[in-house]
Amino acid sequence: MTDDLFSRDAYLATCEATVLATDGVGVVLDRTVFYARGGGQPGDSGILRWGERTVVVTDTVRDRESVEIVHLVDGAPPPVGATVTCELDWARRYTHMRTHTALHALSGVIFRDHGAKVTGGNMESGGLARMDFELESMSAELGRDVEAELNRMLAEDRPVHVLLVPRADALADPDLIRTKINLVPAAIDPIRVIDIEGIDKQADGGTHVHSTGEIGPVHVVKTESKGKANKRMRIQLDPS
Numbered sequence: 527m528t529d530d531l532f533s534r535d536a537y538l539a540t541c542e543a544t545v546l547a548t549d550g551v552g553v554v555l556d557r558t559v560f561y562a563r564g565g566g567q568p569g570d571s572g573i574l575r576w577g578e579r580t581v582v583v584t585d586t587v588r589d590r591e592s593v594e595i596v597h598l599v600d601g602a603p604p605p606v607g608a609t610v611t612c613e614l615d616w617a618r619r620y621t622h623m624r625t626h627t628a629l630h631a632l633s634g635v636i637f638r639d640h641g642a643k644v645t646g647g648n649m650e651s652g653g654l655a656r657m658d659f660e661l662e663s664m665s666a667e668l669g670r671d672v673e674a675e676l677n678r679m680l681a682e683d684r685p686v687h688v689l690l691v692p693r694a695d696a697l698a699d700p701d702l703i704r705t706k707i708n709l710v711p712a713a714i715d716p717i718r719v720i721d722i723e724g725i726d727k728q729a730d731g732g733t734h735v736h737s738t739g740e741i742g743p744v745h746v747v748k749t750e751s752k753g754k755a756n757k758r759m760r761i762q763l764d765p766s
């Protein structure tokens with residue numbers, strides 16, 4: 527299994543690694559800084575460098591069967607056994623980190639002020655994202671209220687903690703119960719939890735910023751109804 531360095535340090539933009547396997551389009555490494563697409567966060571892109579050679583990583587995914595992290599490359603992959611340098615497209619990834627933390631904070635604000643749970647969400651590149659809520663009604667006015675409250679809380683520069691919580695403790699934590707913590711596969715123990723101090727706490731495998739001040743202003747650019755009890759908000763972050 528690949529050592530997923532990003533889960534312990536989201537700010538690592540490069541690392542050295544050894545090629546364990548390749549099928550010509552995908553490369554498996556012994557360690558990596560590339561986040562594999564999942565949990566609504568896009569997979570990382572960048573380059574692999576070995577000797578005088580480089581190849582572009584267009585996306586990073588998790589293989590459905592082996593659950594290995596696979597770096598999808600556009601060009602000839604490095605040979606098995608080669609030592610490579612992984613270099614992230616850091617600007618793109620950092621925007622994903624800011625966006626991901628913003629989405630968690632948004633879900634915390636909506637739950638606290640409106641009692642609504644999240645039914646889905648997704649991030650695009652460029653600081654754009656959407657989140658769906660179990661809400662009866664949605665309006666532009668509600669969007670503006672949520673935006674103001676979200677930005678007020680983010681501007682307090684609250685710390686974001688990455689915790690490894692024993693499964694039994696996580697299942698008993700009232701803050702985590704609302705996020706359907708019981709749906710995390712039974713084999714996972716401890717459970718990785720992202721805690722945005724005083725705003726939101728949930729099980730998550732993604733990469734996040736250290737504090738909410740890094741996110742900057744969040745704009746609610748669209749509110750829409752996706753069904754009776756399913757309402758959507760689209761957000762846009764400023765460039766970093």
Ligand SMILES: [Zn+2]
Nearest residue numbers: 565626730732
């Ligand atoms: Zn998340």
